[in-house]
Amino acid sequence: MELVPLRRNRNTSSRNLRAFLPTTREEMDARGWDQLDVLIITGDAYVDHPAFGPVLIARFLEGRGYKVGIIAQPDWSSPEDLKRMGTPRLFVGIAGGNLDSMLNKLTAQKKTRAEDQYSPGGRANARPNRATIVYSNLARQAFGQTPIVLGGIEASLRRIAHYDYWSDSVRRAILLDAKADLLVFGMGERSVWEIAKRLDAGKSVKECWDIEGTAHVRNRGEWETLPKSEYVADHKVLWLPSYEDVVASKDAFLEMSRAFQYETNPGNGRPLLQVHGHQAVYFNSPAKPLDTTEMDGLYDLPFVRQPHWSYNEVIPAFETVKHSVVTMRGCFGGCTFCSITEHEGRHISSRSEENILREVRALRRMDDFKGVITDVGGPTANMYKMHCKSEAIESKCRLLSCVHPGICENLVTDHQPLLSVLKVLRREEGVKKVFVASGVRYDLATRSPEFIDAMARHHTGGLLSVAPEHNDPTVLNKMKKPGIEHYDAFVEQFQCASEKAGKDQHLVPYFISGHPGSTLESMVGLAQYLKREGLKPRQVQDFIPTPMSMATCMYYTGRDPFTREPVYTAREMADKRLQKSLLFYWDPEHHDEVREALTRAGRADLIGTRPDSLVPPATGKGSLSIHVKRAAERRTQANNPRAPGNKNSPRAPQGKPPRRPT
Ligand code: B12
Ligand code: SF4
Structure with missing residues (x-):
């Protein structure tokens, strides 16, 4: 079958203001949009490809009729850069990127990685440490009370109190440091769509508190009377050992990890609660996985399958998956x-x-x-x-x-x-x-x-x-x-x-x-x-x-x-x-x-x-x-990929790169 080329060679293509999701006012204007419904902020470069989780979420919401914009790797020295497309109508979605930002920066020996594969030119300084927390706090400064929703691997895998190798300490559930309204854990499509639908219908963040696959923070008076689960079979809330307990005792940390791992399966994972001082983080049951038709729908979305036209340098992680x-x-x-x-x-x-x-x-x-x-x-x-x-x-x-x-x-x-x-x-x-x-x-x-x-x-x-x-x-x-x-x-x-x-x-x-x-x-x-x-x-x-x-x-x-x-x-x-x-x-x-x-x-x-x-x-x-x-x-x-003569350089000609299987 004869197929027509999808787009011209990237090097010779002109700026296509409508093919990618907007990243600037100019691109919003090209689509005739005055205001975004949802703004997604990510720690990776903007590559319009389904292997980039935050982009997949953005395209998914666009496919459901929302006006979605993306700000990739913003300048984090002030909130200004986040305001470039104005305040979104429904919420700001935030992700550190496809990887945990600390893992992305540092090796097992806690040395700075020579390369960030998710950044243009493999540059290692394009995102802050603990990117989800930094972006979320900036978004609060930039957009006031507009709801902030965290998602992606960094948020998902730091959702309960957790051990952080890089600071050698037990850190609080990420929602508390990020001061965000909701956190989407695991695969995000179902939960994020439900959030968008409810906010669009004029409901408050609190009215999203029961959405599967999400977590939120409760203040004093909002959690103390929740019924504790005692049996595996019941569907009450399972109280994990508190943050204070898991900091004070490794035994309590072990019991938390042990209890948590049995609750991650959609279908029977129970709601969880973890007290942090006078607040508590509440986790709904995991969202149901997508079926084949829903999975197909994702990959039929109109991805350009290219890095945004504004980049001049190679993005190594894209080269791996393109x-x-x-x-x-x-x-x-x-x-x-x-x-x-x-x-x-x-x-x-x-x-x-x-x-x-x-x-x-x-x-x-x-x-x-x-x-x-x-x-x-x-x-x-x-x-x-x-x-x-x-x-x-x-x-x-x-x-x-x-x-x-x-x-x-x-x-x-x-x-x-x-x-x-x-x-x-x-x-x-x-x-x-x-x-x-x-x-x-x-x-x-x-x-x-x-x-x-x-x-x-x-x-x-x-x-x-x-x-x-x-x-x-x-x-x-x-x-x-x-x-x-x-x-x-x-x-x-x-x-x-x-x-x-x-x-x-x-x-x-x-x-x-x-x-x-x-x-x-x-x-x-x-x-x-x-x-x-x-x-x-x-x-x-x-x-x-x-x-x-x-x-x-x-x-x-x-x-x-x-x-x-x-x-x-x-x-x-x-x-x-x-x-x-x-x-x-x-x-x-x-x-x-x-x-x-x-x-x-x-x-x-x-x-x-x-x-x-x-x-x-x-x-x-x-x-x-x-x-x-x-x-x-x-x-x-x-x-060092940029070291002269280094065969590992992303620019050096290579055979089929044997990627470490995960
Ligand atoms: C392909 C791949 C690579 C490719 C990159 C290609 C690419 N574009 O991703 C390459 C080979 C470059 C790579 C490299 C590495 N990788 Co890798 N990689 C993967 C892999 C297999 C697939 C990524 C993917 O396609 N995910 C699919 C997307 C859709 O999933 P997602 O990002 O989680 O997004 C969903 C949700 O998180 C959520 N979501 C995402 N964003 C947002 C935003 C909002 C607002 C909301 C609400 C929701 C939301 O919804 C999305 C859709 O459901 C994953 C494993 C996996 N299956 O995820 C590992 C994985 C991401 N890699 C991992 C690792 C460890 C690495 C390396 C550090 C390995 C190493 N030791 O060198 C290096 C990075 C080195 C560096 N920094 O330079 C780990 C990360 C662990 C962690 N805690 O962060 C993973 C999870 C594998 C593992 N075994 O644990 N990797
Ligand atoms: S889910 Fe089914 S296949 Fe997997 S361990 Fe349980 S019983 Fe076995």
Whole structure:
């Protein structure tokens, strides 16, 4: 089928004042708008693409007839920049961006990241720390009593009192510091539409207090008499331990995390209340997930699929997703270091095959699309259309994971719907290659040899990213990840399938160091495993305790919230660094650190030249500190995308970038 180009080359296109949502008065005028209904403020650059959550919400509201404008990465030195399109009629929506703003700024070692992938030119200073709070307070100054609604990952995952790694403290529920009226948590469409409808009908913020998927603050006299829930089955309000209690006691923090995680499933998550001094934050039950028709409706919205025309520089996060398609949202994995299940919910909402194909046809109209779809996936590549065998069972089930400690017998793990989508996309005219770059859940994949065959034959660009994360059963158990034997089985099946397809292909496994439960000894075990398997990981993750994840609770309290048992966690930066160094046993730049790690772990026997040694003995040339310093300098250089000659530069030509699966 012949398709006409969607728009001219970005570099040569003139300013299109109507295609994007307005960001200035001039663009409002071009649409003939005097006043916005809703203003969305975001910490990311404005990329009109469904992978950018705040933009998705903006387009969604526009699709329901509201006049929506966007202010991306405003100047936060004063409220002036926020006023550029005037006061919106209904509310101001605020999001820190697609990532938590602190996570976006700082690494696991609390060093400033060289790059903010969501900013033009990858610039690292385009948003303030704790962007949601800063923007919200500015919006209050700029717009007085106009309702302020928080949303996005930063607000969602800081909604209750939470441990903040970057300040090493327990912070209050974000609504209190942001002084906003409402907070939308999880996937926002249903809740934000209901808010818009009610405010539009002249109702007050207080009349929005019962909307599912939202939270609000209650003052003295508004919460004390709420009935406390005592049984799992009743639908009264579950009172979490108060902010004061969780600050004073790690035991109380653990009980809060434990109680909270069972309440995140739409369908049976109960309303929650957390007292902070004389105020309390009230959380309604989670909103119901979108069904396939509703998901399709989102991706049919008129996204330009480009950064706003005012940008002259590349926005790295857009480059990653511009030729990819999302098939679903939600995750039933429940890995403890990742908060996607808490944020998006355990239920999988999938798009229809036809709708995915329609988006691919829109991709075909892009000037720079050369027939390669870089990813067909979502939080996990192969959970598309998977579901609990019965809605009735699912609505009662309170577990966070359907796949840990083993795959639940009620889970339907059929890969056929995904195989069918992939086949249809492969056959589409103008499509030469369809890659799957999102993380493959290998314990599910091994149930479908046909899926592994298709992956090996058609959907892997020589390297397939998978995330076993560790090999030690104790650590994997703390992560709620499947045992390494599942990964090994997948490797074997994938290699056989690749051979059958006549392809020389490899897996790129990702590992995490410094996770709760991980000791120097278990990291030595992992390094030995890697050496035995001939693996030399390049991209590794030093565990970051992000807000509200269960692993963060382990990191902070030193106990497992599921069993209440003590868990060791490396907390000192130096210990975290040594754990990470073991993953680089193969790299001479790290050998001094690896030798130190082995010595500390009592495994100096692994320093030597035997086949099973992990590193050679020190040569005696130069002092250890100089070596370590030089290695650190080289690493800094390698991490700096703008460093001359750095192959990681977003502008440098690259093969298919293996993205770390989430
Ligand atoms: C694709 C992706 C990337 C791509 C970026 C492409 C892109 N444009 O997003 C790349 C590869 C660049 C990337 C990088 C990183 N990523 Co990433 N990424 C994702 C992923 C898989 C999908 C993002 C997406 O499409 N979300 C879909 C949108 C629709 O969801 P949403 O943003 O939550 O929006 C909804 C709600 O929040 C709400 N909402 C949003 N805004 C607003 C506004 C208002 C007013 C309201 C009311 C509601 C609302 O409604 C929206 C629709 O329902 C997510 C996981 C996920 N599934 O979300 C991880 C994720 C966002 N990434 C994550 C991480 C950790 C990273 C890295 C730091 C990884 C690393 N260690 O290097 C880096 C960032 C480095 C940097 N700063 O430079 C974490 C963030 C955790 C956190 N607490 O913030 C996530 C959640 C994955 C995880 N495992 O936990 N990532
Ligand atoms: S019963 Fe099993 S498959 Fe169904 S929701 Fe619960 S854990 Fe998931």
